[in-house]
Amino acid sequence: MSEKSIQCNFEVMYPVNTVNMSLEDFNNCLGILVDNAIEEAEMSNDQEVNIIISKQEKCLTIIVENKLRNPINCHDIWEYGYSTKGNNRGIGLFSYKKIIEKYPNAFIICTILIIVYKIKRLHVTL
DSSP states (O other): OGGGTOEEEEEESSOOOOOSSOHHHHHHHHHHHHHHHHHHHHTSSSOEEEEEEEEETTEEEEEEEEEOSSOOOTTGGGSTTOOSSOSSOOOHHHHHHHHHHTOTTEEEEEEEETTEEEEEEEEEOO
């Protein structure tokens, strides 16, 4: 991110030793969220991405947030082919949703706070 002049704030609240999903799926999910945040930050005046990984008791929460240039609909962004960035795009968040759907104790929370975009994945370990 530094070569793109994007400030990245990365915080891990507590050590994460295990994740109740395959590491490949976990890495793919995190990569999709971070890639989307970087792409939006590149086109924004506020080139900042915040990544927070928090483990508390039996929950692991991943937060990736960035500022938005334009409002979005949190429902539409999960659809195949939906993109605010042009044609022939819109596969990443659709793929992310499909991965999360494989895990019954994982879910997505998307919030828009004025122009801050957050996607949060909460995973509950049984």
